[in-house]
Amino acid sequence: xxxxxxxxxxxxxxxxxxxxxxxxxxxxxxxxxxxxxxxxxxxxxxxxxxxxxxxxxxxxxxxxxxxxxxxxxxxxxxxxxxxxxxxxxxxxxxxxxxxxxxxxxxxxxxxx
Amino acid sequence: xxxxxxxxxxxxxxxxxxxxxxxxxxxxxxxxxxxxxxxxxxxxxxxxxxxxxxxxxxxxxxxxxxxxxxxxxxxxxxxxxxxxxxxxxxxxxxxxxxxxxxxxxxxxxxxxxxxxxxxxxxxxxxxxxxxxxxxxxxxxxxxxxxxxxxxxxxxxxxxxxxxxxxxxxxxxxxxxxxxxxxxxxxxxxxxxxxxxxxxxxxxxxxxxxxxxxxxxxxxxxxxxxxxxxxxxxxxxxxxxxxxxxxxxxxxxxxxxxxxxxxxxxxxxxxxxxxxxxxxxxxxxxxxxxxxxxxxxxxxxxxxxxxxxxxxxxxxxxxxxxxxxxxxxxxxxxxxxxxxxxxxxxxxxxxxxxxxxxxxxxxxxxxxxxxxxxxxxxxxxxxxxxxxxxxxxxxxxxxxxxxxxxxxxxxxxxxxxxxxxxxxxxxxxxxxxxxxxxxxxxxxxxxxxxxxxxxxxxxxxxxxxxxxxxxxxxxxxxxxxxxxxxxxxxxxxxxxxxxxxxxxxxxxxxxxxxxxxxxxxxxxxxxxxxxxxxxxxxxxxxxxxxxxxxxxxxxxxxxxxxxxxxxxxxxxxxxxxxxxx
Numbered sequence: 283x284x285x286x287x288x289x290x291x292x293x294x295x296x297x298x299x300x301x302x303x304x305x306x307x308x309x310x311x312x313x314x315x316x317x318x319x320x321x322x323x324x325x326x327x328x329x330x331x332x333x334x335x336x337x338x339x340x341x342x343x344x345x346x347x348x349x350x351x352x353x354x355x356x357x358x359x360x361x362x363x364x365x366x367x368x369x370x371x372x373x374x375x376x377x378x379x380x381x382x383x384x385x386x387x388x389x390x391x392x393x394x
Numbered sequence: 395x396x397x398x399x400x401x402x403x404x405x406x407x408x409x410x411x412x413x414x415x416x417x418x419x420x421x422x423x424x425x426x427x428x429x430x431x432x433x434x435x436x437x438x439x440x441x442x443x444x445x446x447x448x449x450x451x452x453x454x455x456x457x458x459x460x461x462x463x464x465x466x467x468x469x470x471x472x473x474x475x476x477x478x479x480x481x482x483x484x485x486x487x488x489x490x491x492x493x494x495x496x497x498x499x500x501x502x503x504x505x506x507x508x509x510x511x512x513x514x515x516x517x518x519x520x521x522x523x524x525x526x527x528x529x530x531x532x533x534x535x536x537x538x539x540x541x542x543x544x545x546x547x548x549x550x551x552x553x554x555x556x557x558x559x560x561x562x563x564x565x566x567x568x569x570x571x572x573x574x575x576x577x578x579x580x581x582x583x584x585x586x587x588x589x590x591x592x593x594x595x596x597x598x599x600x601x602x603x604x605x606x607x608x609x610x611x612x613x614x615x616x617x618x619x620x621x622x623x624x625x626x627x628x629x630x631x632x633x634x635x636x637x638x639x640x641x642x643x644x645x646x647x648x649x650x651x652x653x654x655x656x657x658x659x660x661x662x663x664x665x666x667x668x669x670x671x672x673x674x675x676x677x678x679x680x681x682x683x684x685x686x687x688x689x690x691x692x693x694x695x696x697x698x699x700x701x702x703x704x705x706x707x708x709x710x711x712x713x714x715x716x717x718x719x720x721x722x723x724x725x726x727x728x729x730x731x732x733x734x735x736x737x738x739x740x741x742x743x744x745x746x747x748x749x750x751x752x753x754x755x756x757x758x759x760x761x762x763x764x765x766x767x768x769x770x771x772x773x774x775x776x777x778x779x780x781x782x783x784x785x786x787x788x789x790x791x792x793x794x795x796x797x798x799x800x801x802x803x804x805x806x807x808x809x810x811x812x813x814x815x816x817x818x819x820x821x822x823x824x825x826x827x828x829x830x831x832x833x834x835x836x837x838x839x840x841x842x843x844x845x846x847x848x849x850x851x852x853x854x855x856x857x858x859x860x861x862x863x864x865x866x867x868x869x870x871x872x873x874x875x876x877x878x879x880x881x882x883x884x885x886x887x888x889x890x891x892x893x894x895x896x897x898x899x900x901x902x903x904x905x906x907x908x909x910x911x912x913x914x915x916x917x918x919x920x921x922x923x924x925x926x927x928x929x930x931x932x933x934x935x936x937x938x939x940x941x942x943x944x945x946x947x948x949x950x951x952x953x954x955x956x957x958x959x960x961x962x963x964x965x966x967x968x969x970x971x972x973x974x
Contacts, residue, residue, distance in 0.1 A: 312520040321515075344521060348528035351521050355505045358550065359520035374550075375515035386512035 305337040305387065306366035312359045313345045317376050321360040324377035332384060364388075414622045417465070417537070417573040420458025421451065423641030427626035428598075428617060435571035437564050437595045441578040441586045442602030447613060447634050448577040450486065451602065452539040453479070454638045455575050457488045460498040465536035465573075468500045468529040472545035476501040479541075486638045500529040506549035513551055519559040522546075523566060530572065538567060538574040544589045564594045586618065597621050603629070612754065615641055633757045642757045642793075653677070658770075658804055661700030662693065664873030665832075668849055668858035674830055675854060677802040679795050681825055683809045684834030689845055689864060690808040691715075692871060693832065694772050695724040695731065697806055702734035706769035709762055710742050713775060717742035728869045741766050752787060756794050763803065770804045777810040788827075795827050829853040834864065837886075844886035847873060863889065 309325055311318035322341060329337055344351045344359070354363065358374040364387050373386040416430035425431045432438040432455070440448050456467040469490075471479055479501070480490040493499035502525055529535065543560075550556055567574045576595060578587035586592045592599050599618040604611060614629040632641040656676040660666055666673045674680055680697075682690045698708045712720055720742070721731045734740035743762060747755070763771060776791065791807075798805045807828070825831055830852040836843045845864040849857040862873040863886070874889075 310521065312524060315520075317516055317518070324515075344524045348524045351525045351528065352502050356521040357504060357506070357519055357525075357546070358511075358517040359524075360517060361521065370510065371512070372510050373512040373514055375513050375517045378515035382512060382514040386514065 303336070303367050305333060305364055305389070307337055307339045307387075308354075308363045308365060309339065309341045310351070310354070310356045310359065310361045310363070311341060311343055313343060315359075318360050320376045320378070321362070324380070324383075325362060328377065328380055328383055332389060333387075362386075416623070417459070418463060419451075419455045420462050421454050421639045421641065422637075423630070423632070424615075424639070427630055427641060428620065429623055429625055432573060432575065433597045433620070433623070434573050435568070436597040437567050437574040437576055438598040438600065439576050439578055439587065439592055439595045440600045440602065441580055441592070443580045443604060446602040446604040447632070447639060448602055449474075449479070449541055450483070450634055450639055451600075452541055452575045452577050453483050453488065454486070456499065456537055456539050457483070457490070457493065459537045459573075460493055466498045466500075466533040467537035467539065468502070468526070468533065468535045469539045469541065470502045470504060470526065470529065470543075471541040472504050472506060473542050475503045475505075485636070486634075487636065488638075497533050500533045500535065502526075502529050504545075506545055508549050511549065517552075518555060519546070519563075522559075522563070526563075526566075530570070536571075536573060538572045540574065540576045542577050542579065544578055544587065544591065547589050560591065561594050592619075602632075631754065631757060633754055633761075635761075637761070640757065640761065642760060652802060654802060659700050659704075660693075661696035661698075662871045662873065664862065665693075665847070665871075668860065668862065668873070669830070669852055670855045670857065674804060674852075676804055677799055678829035678853070679799065679805040679807070679827065680830040680832065681807050681809060681828040682832045682834065683811050683825075685811055685836055688834035688836055689847075689866060689871070690810070690834060691720070691774055692724070692727055692729075692866060693834070693847075694774050694806055694808055695720070695727075695729050696871060697770065698740060698772055699724075699729045699731060699734070701770045702731075702737075702739040705739070707738075707766060708734070708740045708770045708772065709759075709766050709768040710740060711759060711762070711771070711773045712742065712744040713747045713773075716744045720744075726868070727866050727871065741768070752790050756790050759794060760797060763798070763801070768803060770806065771798055772806045773808070775808040775810050777808075792827050830857075839886065840888050842886050 307325075307329075309322060311321065325339070329339065342350055344356065350356070356363075360374070360376065362373040362377060362383070364371040364373075371386055371388065373383055377383050415434040416428070416432065417434040418425050418431040419428075440451050442448050453469070456469055459465040459467050469476075469479070474482070476490075483490060490499060490501065494501060504522070504525070526538070530538065543563075546560075547553070547556055564574075576591065578589075578591050580586065580601075581588040581590075586599060586601060596619070598620045601616045601618050603614045603616070605614070606612075613632050613634065615632050616629045617625045617627065630641050632639060654676040657672040657674065658676045659673040660669065682693050684690050694710075698710055701708050710717075710720070715723070717735070721735070724731055731740055735742060741762070743758075745758075759771070759773070795805060831850040833848055833850045835846050835848075837846050845866070846861050847864040848859075848861040851857075860875070862875065865872045865874060
């Protein structure tokens with residue numbers, strides 16, 4: 283959408299298998315604050331370890347596009363939003379707790 | 395002297411300069427009790443229980459700011475969506491969407507859904523600030539409303555962070571000079587707000603209250619705190635209706651209204667006569683009290699009729715009868731009020747006294763007066779309002795009277811007195827406030843009830859002290875001169891009987907006089923004949939006396955002659971023969 287776009291082009295795998303669905307992730311930050319940078323670092327790590335090839339990530343800087351804060355109902359910074367698959371899930375904080383992030387993204391149920 | 399007044403004037407101006415700058419809310423009455431509105435460029439907390447009108451207060455502040463004071467605003471709601479709020483305030487005549495389209499208002503609904511959110515590690519509420527900043531910038535806002543910002547506390551677990559962010563938020567608003575209204579729910583343990591927001595906002599705290607007394611609800615407002623400014627500290631009743639929020643500024647009215655020398659006819663000729671022949675004073679207050687069925691409403695209707703006839707407007711507030719009923723009833727005494735209603739000179743408002751609390755009634759009267767701008771206000775009867783605390787009623791009516799006097803509106807109140815004999819005590823609460831007090835009373839005598847009227851007091855005029863009989867006829871009210879005799883006032887048939895009695899008395903006297911006259915004339919003629927007889931007797935006596943005197947003269951002359959003869963013949967007197 284805007285700002286940095288980090289996309290790993292994945293190939294959809296077997297339909298019906300949740301693990302096969304591509305996650306659409308957005309990370310909302312407000313400028314280059316330490317918390318935002320930590321969150322991005324943590325997220326990148328989690329994605330590489332657990333979601334290899336199964337995600338698309340957009341990082342949105344609300345300082346540049348403040349309108350999106352209203353549109354996407356963002357209050358806390360940083361916020362990670364899983365837009366797809368439905369339903370929408372939000373994870374706030376610097377994402378330092380990997381287990382909670384995975385639970386939040388609902389990807390924990392699948393074996394490594 | 396002159397210097398002193400100059401000094402005091404300059405002192406007041408400097409005090410005014412020192413005063414806090416205020417942002418008018420446009421809410422009727424609030425600006426008056428707060429001395430100009432909420433503190434400009436600072437946050438104000440409006441707190442209260444659910445349904446007390448916090449949001450409406452905030453909305454009115456925002457909408458009036460945008461429409462009347464040229465200050466665009468931002469509404470950030472945490473509980474209701476923008477459409478919900480728009481729909482809610484539509485009933486107050488506010489069209490939020492058009493304000494949004496005109497870029498005078500920015501709506502942002504902050505949805506907080508705790509179930510959707512997972513917390514992992516450190517975060518802050520920078521998103522809220524970004525949204526607020528964006529909203530403020532996009533319309534150039536001067537005013538901000540945060541409707542129940544406390545909802546945030548339910549959305550996030552980290553209270554320490556939330557408190558820090560709240561503090562930062564209020565600082566942020568203040569730094570940008572945004573006049574902010576923050577609504578907050580009252581805490582369950584009597585605290586002003588549930589999360590202690592007043593800790594952060596120390597400039598102005600307004601508390602709203604909605605309480606039910608005797609099944610009648612009353613809304614009240616109080617300014618708990620207003621740093622750097624004097625303000626009314628009382629609880630003020632307020633009303634939310636089609637026109638929004640209005641506060642009744644009760645004690646801000648001083649006792650210095652203009653006084654008129656003009657007079658206004660009561661509509662009853664004979665009553666005018668009792669009031670120096672010219673009627674009531676314009677802008678005065680008149681109390682008509684009496685037992686039930688003594689004709690209070692008729693006196694009021696006459697006054698309304700007369701005022702309308704002279705082309706002036708009358709506001710008639712009826713608590714007992716519907717408008718149609720009053721007009722029908724008054725037709726029976728020859729008063730046609732219907733035509734004035736059609737002409738728009740007479741406005742009738744009938745509602746149940748139990749419909750609102752006392753303050754609400756008075757507030758509604760205030761509003762009607764503001765709208766209709768009448769010359770005369772009639773309230774028939776006020777007794778129904780006096781159901782609660784008499785002191786309260788006294789204070790309220792005083793405020794209403796002051797308000798009406800201030801506008802030079804003549805006010806007439808009727809009041810029902812409960813028991814016979816106690817007429818002069820029951821309305822003590824009210825009577826001392828009114829200028830003219832007309833008392834109607836029933837006199838029970840000889841198996842009938844008759845109405846009497848008298849003017850118990852009328853400030854500033856030499857009113858009649860008579861008790862007049864009050865007669866309702868097809869052509870209206872007439873006051874008959876009361877019949878006073880033998881220390882009693884006669885009314886009705888007793889009066890007729892007394893009048894007849896006095897007529898016969900007079901006739902009898904007339905006849906007696908005539909008899910006396912005749913009697914005397916007879917005596918007079920008798921006496922006169924007696925006088926004539928005496929007079930003739932007198933004159934005959936006089937004639938006798940004259941004759942004797944003559945004889946005596948003749949004899950003396952004869953004696954003288956004899957002596958002469960004796961001298962001549964030498965006879966001494968000694969041997970003179972006396973032959974008499």
